[in-house]
Amino acid sequence: MLTDRETYLALEKHFEEIRPLHLRALFAEDPARGERFAAEGAGLYLDYSKHRVTTETIGRLAALAGDCGLRARIDAMFRGDRINVTENRAAWHTQLRAGTNPDVEAVLARMAGFATRLRAQSQIRNVVNIGIGGSDLGPVMAYEALRHYSKREFTFRFVSNVDGTDFAECTRDLHPEETLFIVASKTFTTQETMANAEAARQWVKAANLPVAEHFVAVSTAETEVRKFGIDTANMFGFWDWVGGRYSMDSAIGLSTMIAIGPESFREMLAGFRAMDEHFRTAPFEQNLPVLMGLLAVWYVNFFGCETIAVLPYDQYLKRFPAYLQQLTMESNGKRVTRDGVPVKYQTGPVYWGEPGTNGQHSFYQLIHQGTRLIPCDFIGFIETLNPVDGQHDLLMANVFAQSKALAFGQDSAEPHRVFPGNRPSSTILAQRLTPAILGALVALYEHSVFTQAAVWEINPFDQFGVELGKVLAKQVLPALRGEAELKDPDSSTLALIRRYRGK
Ligand code: F6P
Numbered sequence: 001m002l003t004d005r006e007t008y009l010a011l012e013k014h015f016e017e018i019r020p021l022h023l024r025a026l027f028a029e030d031p032a033r034g035e036r037f038a039a040e041g042a043g044l045y046l047d048y049s050k051h052r053v054t055t056e057t058i059g060r061l062a063a064l065a066g067d068c069g070l071r072a073r074i075d076a077m078f079r080g081d082r083i084n085v086t087e088n089r090a091a092w093h094t095q096l097r098a099g100t101n102p103d104v105e106a107v108l109a110r111m112a113g114f115a116t117r118l119r120a121q122s123q124i125r126n127v128v129n130i131g132i133g134g135s136d137l138g139p140v141m142a143y144e145a146l147r148h149y150s151k152r153e154f155t156f157r158f159v160s161n162v163d164g165t166d167f168a169e170c171t172r173d174l175h176p177e178e179t180l181f182i183v184a185s186k187t188f189t190t191q192e193t194m195a196n197a198e199a200a201r202q203w204v205k206a207a208n209l210p211v212a213e214h215f216v217a218v219s220t221a222e223t224e225v226r227k228f229g230i231d232t233a234n235m236f237g238f239w240d241w242v243g244g245r246y247s248m249d250s251a252i253g254l255s256t257m258i259a260i261g262p263e264s265f266r267e268m269l270a271g272f273r274a275m276d277e278h279f280r281t282a283p284f285e286q287n288l289p290v291l292m293g294l295l296a297v298w299y300v301n302f303f304g305c306e307t308i309a310v311l312p313y314d315q316y317l318k319r320f321p322a323y324l325q326q327l328t329m330e331s332n333g334k335r336v337t338r339d340g341v342p343v344k345y346q347t348g349p350v351y352w353g354e355p356g357t358n359g360q361h362s363f364y365q366l367i368h369q370g371t372r373l374i375p376c377d378f379i380g381f382i383e384t385l386n387p388v389d390g391q392h393d394l395l396m397a398n399v400f401a402q403s404k405a406l407a408f409g410q411d412s413a414e415p416h417r418v419f420p421g422n423r424p425s426s427t428i429l430a431q432r433l434t435p436a437i438l439g440a441l442v443a444l445y446e447h448s449v450f451t452q453a454a455v456w457e458i459n460p461f462d463q464f465g466v467e468l469g470k471v472l473a474k475q476v477l478p479a480l481r482g483e484a485e486l487k488d489p490d491s492s493t494l495a496l497i498r499r500y501r502g503k
Pocket of ligand 1: 186189
Protein backbone atom coordinates (compact mmCIF):
# COMPACT_ATOMS: atom_id res chain seq x y z
CA MET A 1 0.00 0.00 0.00
CA LEU A 2 1.03 3.58 -0.71
CA THR A 3 2.02 4.42 2.85
CA ASP A 4 4.32 1.38 3.09
CA ARG A 5 6.36 2.34 0.04
CA GLU A 6 9.96 3.37 0.65
CA THR A 7 9.50 6.43 -1.52
CA TYR A 8 6.50 7.45 0.59
CA LEU A 9 8.33 6.89 3.89
CA ALA A 10 11.24 8.95 2.56
CA LEU A 11 8.81 11.75 1.73
CA GLU A 12 7.42 11.63 5.27
CA LYS A 13 10.93 12.26 6.60
CA HIS A 14 11.57 14.93 4.02
CA PHE A 15 8.28 16.62 4.95
CA GLU A 16 9.59 17.18 8.49
CA GLU A 17 12.46 19.18 6.97
CA ILE A 18 10.20 21.21 4.70
CA ARG A 19 7.37 21.92 7.14
CA PRO A 20 9.20 24.59 9.20
CA LEU A 21 10.55 26.41 6.12
CA HIS A 22 8.89 29.64 5.02
CA LEU A 23 8.49 30.55 1.37
CA ARG A 24 10.24 33.83 2.24
CA ALA A 25 13.38 31.85 3.11
CA LEU A 26 13.08 29.56 0.08
CA PHE A 27 12.92 32.59 -2.22
CA ALA A 28 15.69 34.42 -0.35
CA GLU A 29 18.16 31.58 -0.70
CA ASP A 30 17.50 30.99 -4.41
CA PRO A 31 17.12 34.19 -6.45
CA ALA A 32 16.26 32.16 -9.57
CA ARG A 33 13.49 30.20 -7.85
CA GLY A 34 10.68 32.05 -9.65
CA GLU A 35 12.00 30.88 -13.01
CA ARG A 36 13.38 27.50 -12.03
CA PHE A 37 10.16 26.18 -10.55
CA ALA A 38 8.19 26.59 -13.73
CA ALA A 39 7.18 24.34 -16.61
CA GLU A 40 5.50 24.82 -19.97
CA GLY A 41 3.37 22.66 -22.21
CA ALA A 42 0.57 22.91 -24.77
CA GLY A 43 0.53 26.72 -24.52
CA LEU A 44 0.26 26.78 -20.73
CA TYR A 45 2.90 28.16 -18.39
CA LEU A 46 2.89 26.79 -14.85
CA ASP A 47 4.66 28.73 -12.11
CA TYR A 48 4.88 26.44 -9.09
CA SER A 49 7.61 28.34 -7.30
CA LYS A 50 5.19 29.53 -4.61
CA HIS A 51 4.77 25.98 -3.35
CA ARG A 52 6.34 24.64 -0.20
CA VAL A 53 8.78 22.46 -2.07
CA THR A 54 12.44 22.23 -2.95
CA THR A 55 14.10 20.52 -5.90
CA GLU A 56 14.48 17.53 -3.62
CA THR A 57 10.73 17.47 -2.90
CA ILE A 58 9.89 17.41 -6.60
CA GLY A 59 12.43 14.64 -7.19
CA ARG A 60 11.02 12.59 -4.33
CA LEU A 61 7.42 13.11 -5.47
CA ALA A 62 8.40 12.08 -8.99
CA ALA A 63 10.08 9.00 -7.53
CA LEU A 64 6.88 8.17 -5.67
CA ALA A 65 4.90 8.49 -8.91
CA GLY A 66 7.41 6.19 -10.59
CA ASP A 67 7.12 3.72 -7.74
CA CYS A 68 3.32 3.74 -8.06
CA GLY A 69 3.62 2.79 -11.71
CA LEU A 70 2.42 6.08 -13.16
CA ARG A 71 4.38 5.59 -16.40
CA ALA A 72 2.81 2.18 -17.05
CA ARG A 73 -0.63 3.51 -16.16
CA ILE A 74 -0.27 6.41 -18.61
CA ASP A 75 0.76 3.99 -21.35
CA ALA A 76 -2.17 1.70 -20.51
CA MET A 77 -4.63 4.59 -20.70
CA PHE A 78 -3.35 5.76 -24.09
CA ARG A 79 -3.36 2.17 -25.40
CA GLY A 80 -7.02 1.81 -24.49
CA ASP A 81 -6.48 -0.95 -21.92
CA ARG A 82 -9.43 -1.64 -19.63
CA ILE A 83 -8.04 0.44 -16.81
CA ASN A 84 -11.51 1.10 -15.41
CA VAL A 85 -11.23 -2.28 -13.72
CA THR A 86 -14.41 -2.17 -11.65
CA GLU A 87 -16.52 -1.64 -14.76
CA ASN A 88 -14.20 -3.59 -17.05
CA ARG A 89 -13.90 -0.73 -19.54
CA ALA A 90 -11.23 1.39 -21.12
CA ALA A 91 -11.01 5.08 -20.19
CA TRP A 92 -9.97 6.17 -23.63
CA HIS A 93 -11.03 9.83 -23.76
CA THR A 94 -7.64 10.60 -25.30
CA GLN A 95 -8.92 8.83 -28.44
CA LEU A 96 -11.63 11.46 -28.81
CA ARG A 97 -9.00 13.99 -29.82
CA ALA A 98 -6.26 11.79 -31.26
CA GLY A 99 -7.45 12.48 -34.80
CA THR A 100 -6.79 8.87 -35.78
CA ASN A 101 -9.83 6.85 -34.69
CA PRO A 102 -12.16 6.18 -37.67
CA ASP A 103 -15.30 5.83 -35.47
CA VAL A 104 -14.58 9.10 -33.70
CA GLU A 105 -13.84 10.87 -36.97
CA ALA A 106 -17.10 9.59 -38.51
CA VAL A 107 -19.15 11.03 -35.62
CA LEU A 108 -17.22 14.30 -35.72
CA ALA A 109 -17.94 14.57 -39.46
CA ARG A 110 -21.68 13.99 -38.87
CA MET A 111 -21.69 16.53 -36.06
CA ALA A 112 -19.89 19.03 -38.29
CA GLY A 113 -22.42 18.51 -41.10
CA PHE A 114 -25.30 19.00 -38.69
CA ALA A 115 -23.77 22.03 -36.97
CA THR A 116 -22.92 23.69 -40.27
CA ARG A 117 -26.46 23.21 -41.61
CA LEU A 118 -28.00 24.48 -38.40
CA ARG A 119 -25.76 27.53 -38.28
CA ALA A 120 -26.75 28.37 -41.87
CA GLN A 121 -30.54 28.12 -41.55
CA SER A 122 -32.85 30.73 -40.07
CA GLN A 123 -35.73 28.85 -38.43
CA ILE A 124 -34.03 27.42 -35.31
CA ARG A 125 -32.66 30.17 -33.11
CA ASN A 126 -32.47 28.48 -29.72
CA VAL A 127 -30.48 25.41 -28.76
CA VAL A 128 -31.34 23.80 -25.43
CA ASN A 129 -29.10 21.07 -24.08
CA ILE A 130 -30.89 18.73 -21.68
CA GLY A 131 -28.47 16.64 -19.63
CA ILE A 132 -26.91 16.37 -16.19
CA GLY A 133 -23.48 15.70 -14.70
CA GLY A 134 -21.00 15.12 -17.49
CA SER A 135 -23.77 15.59 -20.03
CA ASP A 136 -24.30 19.14 -18.77
CA LEU A 137 -21.31 20.56 -16.91
CA GLY A 138 -18.86 20.23 -19.82
CA PRO A 139 -21.25 21.72 -22.39
CA VAL A 140 -22.21 24.64 -20.10
CA MET A 141 -18.63 25.34 -19.10
CA ALA A 142 -17.36 25.17 -22.69
CA TYR A 143 -20.18 27.37 -23.99
CA GLU A 144 -19.49 30.01 -21.35
CA ALA A 145 -15.72 29.73 -21.81
CA LEU A 146 -15.91 30.10 -25.59
CA ARG A 147 -18.81 32.52 -25.79
CA HIS A 148 -16.51 35.05 -27.45
CA TYR A 149 -16.28 32.67 -30.43
CA SER A 150 -19.97 31.73 -30.45
CA LYS A 151 -22.70 32.45 -32.96
CA ARG A 152 -24.36 35.41 -31.30
CA GLU A 153 -27.62 35.14 -33.26
CA PHE A 154 -28.37 31.93 -31.37
CA THR A 155 -29.50 31.52 -27.79
CA PHE A 156 -27.98 28.60 -25.90
CA ARG A 157 -29.57 27.25 -22.74
CA PHE A 158 -28.84 24.27 -20.51
CA VAL A 159 -31.42 22.40 -18.45
CA SER A 160 -30.13 19.91 -15.90
CA ASN A 161 -31.98 20.00 -12.58
CA VAL A 162 -35.05 17.81 -12.13
CA ASP A 163 -36.54 20.82 -10.34
CA GLY A 164 -39.24 21.97 -12.78
CA THR A 165 -38.07 25.52 -12.26
CA ASP A 166 -35.01 24.83 -14.36
CA PHE A 167 -37.06 23.84 -17.40
CA ALA A 168 -39.72 26.50 -16.83
CA GLU A 169 -37.25 29.39 -16.53
CA CYS A 170 -35.21 28.09 -19.44
CA THR A 171 -38.13 27.96 -21.86
CA ARG A 172 -40.41 30.76 -20.65
CA ASP A 173 -39.18 33.29 -23.21
CA LEU A 174 -38.47 30.85 -26.06
CA HIS A 175 -40.73 29.95 -28.99
CA PRO A 176 -41.05 26.21 -29.61
CA GLU A 177 -40.86 26.61 -33.39
CA GLU A 178 -37.45 28.26 -33.04
CA THR A 179 -36.10 25.76 -30.51
CA LEU A 180 -34.01 22.62 -30.89
CA PHE A 181 -33.51 20.30 -27.92
CA ILE A 182 -30.39 18.21 -27.61
CA VAL A 183 -31.09 15.36 -25.21
CA ALA A 184 -27.62 14.46 -23.97
CA SER A 185 -27.33 11.32 -21.91
CA LYS A 186 -24.79 8.54 -22.14
CA THR A 187 -27.23 5.98 -20.75
CA PHE A 188 -30.49 7.67 -21.79
CA THR A 189 -32.03 6.44 -18.56
CA THR A 190 -30.97 9.21 -16.16
CA GLN A 191 -34.09 10.18 -14.25
CA GLU A 192 -33.55 13.95 -14.30
CA THR A 193 -32.73 14.08 -17.98
CA MET A 194 -35.62 11.85 -19.00
CA ALA A 195 -38.04 13.96 -16.93
CA ASN A 196 -36.80 17.17 -18.55
CA ALA A 197 -36.81 15.59 -22.02
CA GLU A 198 -40.43 14.57 -21.45
CA ALA A 199 -41.30 18.12 -20.36
CA ALA A 200 -39.66 19.38 -23.54
CA ARG A 201 -41.60 16.90 -25.65
CA GLN A 202 -44.88 18.09 -24.11
CA TRP A 203 -43.85 21.71 -24.66
CA VAL A 204 -43.19 21.07 -28.36
CA LYS A 205 -46.36 18.99 -28.75
CA ALA A 206 -48.47 21.68 -27.08
CA ALA A 207 -47.42 24.00 -29.91
CA ASN A 208 -48.58 21.37 -32.45
CA LEU A 209 -45.09 20.91 -33.78
CA PRO A 210 -43.53 17.65 -34.97
CA VAL A 211 -41.35 16.32 -32.14
CA ALA A 212 -38.89 14.70 -34.57
CA GLU A 213 -37.91 18.08 -36.03
CA HIS A 214 -37.12 19.63 -32.68
CA PHE A 215 -35.09 16.89 -31.01
CA VAL A 216 -31.71 15.32 -31.46
CA ALA A 217 -30.02 12.88 -29.10
CA VAL A 218 -26.46 12.35 -27.96
CA SER A 219 -26.03 8.96 -26.39
CA THR A 220 -24.39 5.55 -26.38
CA ALA A 221 -27.79 3.84 -26.03
CA GLU A 222 -29.45 3.54 -29.44
CA THR A 223 -32.37 1.40 -28.26
CA GLU A 224 -33.28 3.82 -25.47
CA VAL A 225 -33.11 6.76 -27.87
CA ARG A 226 -35.48 5.00 -30.26
CA LYS A 227 -37.82 4.14 -27.39
CA PHE A 228 -38.03 7.82 -26.48
CA GLY A 229 -39.14 8.55 -30.03
CA ILE A 230 -36.09 10.25 -31.45
CA ASP A 231 -35.12 9.12 -34.94
CA THR A 232 -31.68 7.50 -34.68
CA ALA A 233 -30.78 9.40 -37.86
CA ASN A 234 -30.73 12.37 -35.48
CA MET A 235 -28.59 10.63 -32.92
CA PHE A 236 -24.91 11.24 -32.34
CA GLY A 237 -23.15 8.39 -30.66
CA PHE A 238 -20.19 7.75 -28.47
CA TRP A 239 -18.81 4.73 -26.67
CA ASP A 240 -18.71 3.07 -23.27
CA TRP A 241 -15.02 3.94 -23.03
CA VAL A 242 -15.93 7.63 -22.66
CA GLY A 243 -16.75 8.45 -19.04
CA GLY A 244 -19.46 11.09 -18.49
CA ARG A 245 -17.07 13.56 -16.88
CA TYR A 246 -14.53 12.97 -19.66
CA SER A 247 -17.00 13.49 -22.49
CA MET A 248 -17.17 17.20 -23.34
CA ASP A 249 -15.00 16.60 -26.41
CA SER A 250 -17.21 13.74 -27.66
CA ALA A 251 -20.65 14.13 -29.26
CA ILE A 252 -21.72 15.45 -25.84
CA GLY A 253 -20.04 18.63 -27.12
CA LEU A 254 -22.62 19.01 -29.91
CA SER A 255 -23.95 22.24 -28.39
CA THR A 256 -20.38 23.53 -28.17
CA MET A 257 -19.83 22.73 -31.84
CA ILE A 258 -23.07 24.45 -32.85
CA ALA A 259 -22.04 27.48 -30.80
CA ILE A 260 -18.46 27.89 -32.00
CA GLY A 261 -18.53 26.02 -35.33
CA PRO A 262 -16.76 22.84 -36.38
CA GLU A 263 -13.43 24.53 -37.08
CA SER A 264 -13.12 26.02 -33.62
CA PHE A 265 -14.24 22.70 -32.14
CA ARG A 266 -11.36 21.06 -34.01
CA GLU A 267 -9.01 23.66 -32.54
CA MET A 268 -10.27 22.74 -29.09
CA LEU A 269 -9.56 19.08 -29.80
CA ALA A 270 -6.05 20.03 -30.96
CA GLY A 271 -5.50 21.75 -27.61
CA PHE A 272 -6.59 18.63 -25.75
CA ARG A 273 -4.27 16.57 -27.96
CA ALA A 274 -1.30 18.88 -27.33
CA MET A 275 -1.73 18.40 -23.57
CA ASP A 276 -2.18 14.64 -24.04
CA GLU A 277 1.12 14.50 -25.89
CA HIS A 278 2.84 16.58 -23.25
CA PHE A 279 1.48 14.31 -20.50
CA ARG A 280 2.49 11.18 -22.38
CA THR A 281 6.02 12.27 -23.23
CA ALA A 282 7.39 14.95 -20.87
CA PRO A 283 9.60 13.81 -17.97
CA PHE A 284 7.65 13.87 -14.70
CA GLU A 285 9.63 16.82 -13.31
CA GLN A 286 8.62 18.99 -16.29
CA ASN A 287 5.19 17.52 -16.84
CA LEU A 288 2.39 19.95 -15.98
CA PRO A 289 -0.37 17.48 -15.09
CA VAL A 290 2.08 15.25 -13.21
CA LEU A 291 3.44 18.21 -11.24
CA MET A 292 -0.04 19.46 -10.39
CA GLY A 293 -1.22 16.00 -9.42
CA LEU A 294 1.83 15.39 -7.24
CA LEU A 295 1.52 18.78 -5.56
CA ALA A 296 -2.05 17.84 -4.65
CA VAL A 297 -0.75 14.59 -3.14
CA TRP A 298 1.93 16.55 -1.25
CA TYR A 299 -0.65 18.84 0.37
CA VAL A 300 -3.35 16.23 0.96
CA ASN A 301 -1.21 13.44 2.37
CA PHE A 302 1.58 15.35 4.09
CA PHE A 303 0.23 18.79 5.03
CA GLY A 304 -3.27 17.36 5.67
CA CYS A 305 -5.02 19.84 3.35
CA GLU A 306 -8.65 19.07 2.65
CA THR A 307 -9.44 21.46 -0.15
CA ILE A 308 -7.91 23.06 -3.22
CA ALA A 309 -9.25 26.34 -4.59
CA VAL A 310 -9.38 26.99 -8.33
CA LEU A 311 -9.47 30.71 -9.06
CA PRO A 312 -9.80 31.63 -12.73
CA TYR A 313 -9.18 35.32 -13.41
CA ASP A 314 -11.35 35.33 -16.48
CA GLN A 315 -15.08 35.88 -16.48
CA TYR A 316 -15.49 33.41 -19.35
CA LEU A 317 -14.25 30.65 -17.02
CA LYS A 318 -16.97 31.28 -14.47
CA ARG A 319 -18.28 27.70 -14.70
CA PHE A 320 -14.82 26.12 -14.76
CA PRO A 321 -14.72 25.42 -10.99
CA ALA A 322 -18.19 23.79 -11.19
CA TYR A 323 -17.00 21.64 -14.08
CA LEU A 324 -13.90 20.65 -12.12
CA GLN A 325 -16.00 19.61 -9.12
CA GLN A 326 -17.36 16.65 -11.05
CA LEU A 327 -14.10 15.88 -12.82
CA THR A 328 -12.06 15.83 -9.63
CA MET A 329 -14.48 14.64 -6.96
CA GLU A 330 -16.52 12.08 -8.89
CA SER A 331 -13.19 10.68 -10.04
CA ASN A 332 -11.13 10.64 -6.87
CA GLY A 333 -13.75 10.58 -4.12
CA LYS A 334 -12.91 6.94 -3.38
CA ARG A 335 -12.15 5.07 -0.16
CA VAL A 336 -10.93 1.72 -1.46
CA THR A 337 -8.04 0.84 -3.74
CA ARG A 338 -8.48 -0.61 -7.21
CA ASP A 339 -8.41 -4.03 -5.52
CA GLY A 340 -11.13 -3.07 -3.06
CA VAL A 341 -8.92 -2.66 0.01
CA PRO A 342 -9.86 0.30 2.27
CA VAL A 343 -7.17 2.97 2.04
CA LYS A 344 -5.33 4.09 5.16
CA TYR A 345 -4.68 7.59 3.85
CA GLN A 346 -6.64 10.52 2.48
CA THR A 347 -7.63 10.59 -1.19
CA GLY A 348 -9.46 13.17 -3.31
CA PRO A 349 -9.60 16.69 -1.86
CA VAL A 350 -12.55 19.06 -2.25
CA TYR A 351 -12.09 21.32 -5.27
CA TRP A 352 -13.96 24.58 -5.24
CA GLY A 353 -13.64 28.15 -6.44
CA GLU A 354 -15.04 31.23 -8.08
CA PRO A 355 -13.74 33.57 -10.69
CA GLY A 356 -11.44 36.32 -9.45
CA THR A 357 -11.78 39.08 -8.44
CA ASN A 358 -15.20 38.19 -7.00
CA GLY A 359 -13.71 35.60 -4.67
CA GLN A 360 -11.36 38.22 -3.23
CA HIS A 361 -14.33 40.08 -1.79
CA SER A 362 -15.82 36.90 -0.43
CA PHE A 363 -13.77 33.96 0.87
CA TYR A 364 -10.15 35.06 0.36
CA GLN A 365 -10.12 36.29 3.96
CA LEU A 366 -10.07 32.68 5.11
CA ILE A 367 -7.37 31.70 2.63
CA HIS A 368 -5.13 34.57 3.81
CA GLN A 369 -5.75 34.55 7.55
CA GLY A 370 -7.82 31.49 8.44
CA THR A 371 -6.50 28.44 10.26
CA ARG A 372 -6.59 26.16 7.22
CA LEU A 373 -3.97 25.69 4.54
CA ILE A 374 -5.67 25.93 1.14
CA PRO A 375 -3.47 25.52 -1.93
CA CYS A 376 -4.78 27.69 -4.79
CA ASP A 377 -4.64 27.43 -8.56
CA PHE A 378 -4.67 30.90 -10.12
CA ILE A 379 -5.49 30.93 -13.83
CA GLY A 380 -4.90 34.04 -15.93
CA PHE A 381 -4.34 35.26 -19.48
CA ILE A 382 -1.79 37.68 -20.88
CA GLU A 383 -4.27 39.15 -23.37
CA THR A 384 -7.93 39.78 -22.77
CA LEU A 385 -10.64 39.11 -25.33
CA ASN A 386 -12.45 42.27 -24.22
CA PRO A 387 -10.08 45.18 -23.74
CA VAL A 388 -11.91 47.73 -21.62
CA ASP A 389 -9.82 50.75 -20.76
CA GLY A 390 -6.87 49.24 -18.88
CA GLN A 391 -9.05 46.86 -16.87
CA HIS A 392 -7.05 43.82 -17.92
CA ASP A 393 -3.91 45.18 -16.25
CA LEU A 394 -6.00 45.76 -13.16
CA LEU A 395 -7.34 42.21 -13.26
CA MET A 396 -3.89 40.67 -13.71
CA ALA A 397 -2.34 42.92 -11.06
CA ASN A 398 -4.81 41.28 -8.70
CA VAL A 399 -3.75 37.74 -9.69
CA PHE A 400 -0.09 38.46 -9.08
CA ALA A 401 -0.81 40.42 -5.90
CA GLN A 402 -2.91 37.64 -4.40
CA SER A 403 -0.38 34.86 -4.89
CA LYS A 404 2.33 37.21 -3.61
CA ALA A 405 0.35 38.10 -0.48
CA LEU A 406 -0.40 34.43 0.16
CA ALA A 407 3.22 33.38 -0.18
CA PHE A 408 5.03 36.21 1.59
CA GLY A 409 2.42 37.60 3.95
CA GLN A 410 2.95 40.69 6.07
CA ASP A 411 4.19 41.31 9.58
CA SER A 412 2.40 43.67 11.89
CA ALA A 413 2.44 44.65 15.53
CA GLU A 414 -1.34 44.20 15.49
CA PRO A 415 -2.28 40.52 15.50
CA HIS A 416 -5.38 41.10 13.37
CA ARG A 417 -3.27 42.59 10.64
CA VAL A 418 -0.70 39.81 10.46
CA PHE A 419 -0.61 37.83 7.24
CA PRO A 420 1.43 34.74 8.08
CA GLY A 421 2.14 33.92 4.43
CA ASN A 422 3.66 30.57 3.47
CA ARG A 423 0.35 29.77 1.77
CA PRO A 424 0.99 27.90 -1.46
CA SER A 425 -0.33 28.52 -4.96
CA SER A 426 0.21 27.66 -8.61
CA THR A 427 -0.18 30.26 -11.31
CA ILE A 428 -1.22 29.02 -14.73
CA LEU A 429 -0.75 31.56 -17.50
CA ALA A 430 -1.68 31.39 -21.17
CA GLN A 431 -1.54 33.98 -23.93
CA ARG A 432 -5.30 34.22 -24.48
CA LEU A 433 -8.39 32.13 -23.96
CA THR A 434 -8.83 30.27 -27.25
CA PRO A 435 -10.61 26.98 -28.00
CA ALA A 436 -7.20 25.26 -28.06
CA ILE A 437 -6.21 26.69 -24.70
CA LEU A 438 -9.50 25.59 -23.18
CA GLY A 439 -8.85 22.06 -24.46
CA ALA A 440 -5.34 22.11 -22.98
CA LEU A 441 -6.64 23.39 -19.65
CA VAL A 442 -9.29 20.69 -19.35
CA ALA A 443 -6.81 17.96 -20.31
CA LEU A 444 -4.38 19.39 -17.74
CA TYR A 445 -6.88 18.76 -14.95
CA GLU A 446 -8.01 15.40 -16.38
CA HIS A 447 -4.45 14.13 -16.26
CA SER A 448 -3.70 15.74 -12.91
CA VAL A 449 -6.65 13.77 -11.50
CA PHE A 450 -5.28 10.64 -13.18
CA THR A 451 -1.85 11.21 -11.62
CA GLN A 452 -3.38 11.57 -8.16
CA ALA A 453 -5.42 8.39 -8.64
CA ALA A 454 -2.32 6.46 -9.71
CA VAL A 455 -0.53 7.45 -6.51
CA TRP A 456 -3.58 6.72 -4.33
CA GLU A 457 -4.06 3.38 -6.13
CA ILE A 458 -7.74 4.13 -6.73
CA ASN A 459 -9.90 3.83 -9.83
CA PRO A 460 -10.81 7.37 -10.95
CA PHE A 461 -13.21 6.12 -13.63
CA ASP A 462 -16.13 4.56 -11.76
CA GLN A 463 -18.75 6.40 -9.66
CA PHE A 464 -20.65 3.88 -7.55
CA GLY A 465 -21.04 6.57 -4.91
CA VAL A 466 -23.87 8.16 -6.89
CA GLU A 467 -25.95 4.98 -7.05
CA LEU A 468 -27.43 4.53 -3.58
CA GLY A 469 -29.21 7.88 -3.55
CA LYS A 470 -30.74 7.11 -6.97
CA VAL A 471 -32.07 3.74 -5.75
CA LEU A 472 -33.49 5.22 -2.54
CA ALA A 473 -35.19 8.07 -4.44
CA LYS A 474 -37.07 5.40 -6.40
CA GLN A 475 -38.24 3.85 -3.11
CA VAL A 476 -39.17 7.17 -1.51
CA LEU A 477 -41.14 8.48 -4.51
CA PRO A 478 -44.20 6.18 -4.17
CA ALA A 479 -44.31 6.96 -0.44
CA LEU A 480 -44.34 10.71 -1.18
CA ARG A 481 -47.16 10.21 -3.64
CA GLY A 482 -49.09 8.06 -1.18
CA GLU A 483 -48.98 5.07 -3.56
CA ALA A 484 -47.07 2.83 -1.18
CA GLU A 485 -45.97 2.86 2.41
CA LEU A 486 -42.27 3.08 3.14
CA LYS A 487 -41.58 0.30 5.60
CA ASP A 488 -38.44 1.49 7.28
CA PRO A 489 -36.99 1.88 10.78
CA ASP A 490 -35.64 5.28 9.69
CA SER A 491 -38.02 7.47 11.68
CA SER A 492 -36.40 10.66 10.43
CA THR A 493 -37.25 9.98 6.79
CA LEU A 494 -40.72 8.73 7.73
CA ALA A 495 -41.42 11.92 9.67
CA LEU A 496 -40.18 14.07 6.80
CA ILE A 497 -42.40 12.21 4.35
CA ARG A 498 -45.41 12.63 6.64
CA ARG A 499 -44.71 16.33 6.95
CA TYR A 500 -44.30 16.69 3.17
CA ARG A 501 -47.65 14.98 2.66
CA GLY A 502 -49.26 17.18 5.30
CA LYS A 503 -50.21 14.24 7.49
O1 F6P B 1 -24.13 11.32 -11.53
C1 F6P B 1 -23.76 10.11 -12.06
C2 F6P B 1 -23.63 10.13 -13.56
O2 F6P B 1 -23.58 8.82 -13.99
C3 F6P B 1 -22.41 10.92 -14.04
O3 F6P B 1 -21.25 10.18 -14.00
C4 F6P B 1 -22.83 11.26 -15.43
O4 F6P B 1 -22.03 12.26 -15.96
C5 F6P B 1 -24.27 11.68 -15.17
O5 F6P B 1 -24.71 10.77 -14.19
C6 F6P B 1 -25.17 11.68 -16.35
O6 F6P B 1 -25.29 10.43 -16.94
P1 F6P B 1 -25.92 10.23 -18.38
O7 F6P B 1 -25.07 10.93 -19.37
O8 F6P B 1 -25.96 8.75 -18.60
O9 F6P B 1 -27.32 10.82 -18.36
